[in-house]
Amino acid sequence: MKTIKIAGVPEHFNLPWHLALENKEFESQNIDLQWTDVPEGTGKMCQMLRSGETDIAVILTEGIVKDIVAGNPSKIVQVYVESPLIWGIHVGANSSYKTVADLENTKVAISRLGSGSQLMAYVNANNQGWKTDDLQFEIINTIDGAVEALTAGTADYFMWERFMTKPLVDSGVFRRVGDCPTPWPCFVIAVREEVLEKNPEVIKTILAIINKKTKTFKNIPNIDETLATKFNQKKEDIQEWLTLTEWSQDALPKKLLNNVQNQLFQLKIIDKIGTFDEIVKAI
Structure with missing residues (x-):
């Protein structure tokens, strides 16, 4: 059993991960995926990736792009939520x-x-x-x-x-x-480079499992009620949120990364533009 640590915010976007964990879908592939909720959000998860406290983060696009440009030894492996936040x-x-x-x-x-x-x-x-x-x-x-x-x-x-x-x-x-x-897709999946180098097949399997889950997530019976109960929301608000939210199973395109970086640079949030290969690794 291969242990992999993953972190994400305790929000409705990440319920597909929890359902896959509850169904032992990672375990069935000999992966012990250990989830940590991070209510503090992106800044804290960047720190956790840097320190090795987590191997994977489901994280805001702009935050991880900024931190990789600033030296975080991680790569974006795919877009997780295509729609804006x-x-x-x-x-x-x-x-x-x-x-x-x-x-x-x-x-x-x-x-x-x-x-x-x-x-x-x-x-x-x-x-x-x-x-x-x-x-x-x-x-x-x-x-x-x-x-x-x-x-x-x-x-x-x-x-x-x-x-x-x-x-x-x-x-x-x-x-x-x-x-x-956000003027870009809101969440991406980032993985520490060391983990990507040592366990590419494990990461590929994890992505395959979560992508299968997000493809069919909206079709789960009574998913609106499940989300409303779990996250203390009104059912009609969750239904609106579901209509606005689109998950992704694709790599981050170069054009999109350029768009994010150009805007962050213009806003002086980053002081240089990183290359595609420094920030993204499609697997």
């Missing part, structure tokens, strides 16, 4: 801010430096025509930390996946003042 822009329920425009020159709560919540704050600022150099950040680690910061006023707004934060909007903790979709 819709980031909700949230303020505290009692905040005086009513629109996204009101948030210029205020402080944004982010899970950590290099996280998707930080990178998308730059994308949003650029969309709004704000000076991205003027962005101010408050590190809050998790959604719970964001609730504390926005309620106490130590940060003014927080960007996170719209559907995962909707229960906080529905319960009157947050107000959503706008959305900011």
Whole structure:
């Protein structure tokens, strides 16, 4: 039995992995796939890949591209979710801010430096025509930390996946003042280079299993009810999310990587453009 460690956010996108694990689909191929939930998100998973704490990460595209360019010894092996991530822009329920425009020159709560919540704050600022150099950040680690910061006023707004934060909007903790979709597919699968070199067939088998699962995921009977119960969501919200979400079984195309890097470079999130071979390895 080959042990492989994998990390991902505890969100609805990753239920296909958990279903495959519950069904012992990896185990049947002699793979002990050990999943770790990482509520802190992309910045933490980049750190885990660098330290060897995880072998694989299901991770935001922009975050891992940035970190590989900065020296993370990992490669993107395929796109996991083809559709954009819709980031909700949230303020505290009692905040005086009513629109996204009101948030210029205020402080944004982010899970950590290099996280998707930080990178998308730059994308949003650029969309709004704000000076991205003027962005101010408050590190809050998790959604719970964001609730504390926005309620106490130590940060003014927080960007996170719209559907995962909707229960906080529905319960009157947050107000959503706008959305900011990623201008690229949201999740990719990244693997440490050392693991790719030593176990290419194992990684290939893992991808084959998860790709088979995501191809048929939406057709699972009552999957909307399963997701709603597991992630504390309203069934109609999950149904909307399912219509917007498309999984992928394909490698990351060069044109798409160029698009991501060019935008990150323009926003000064990366200071150089990496080559395709430095960032991607299709297997």
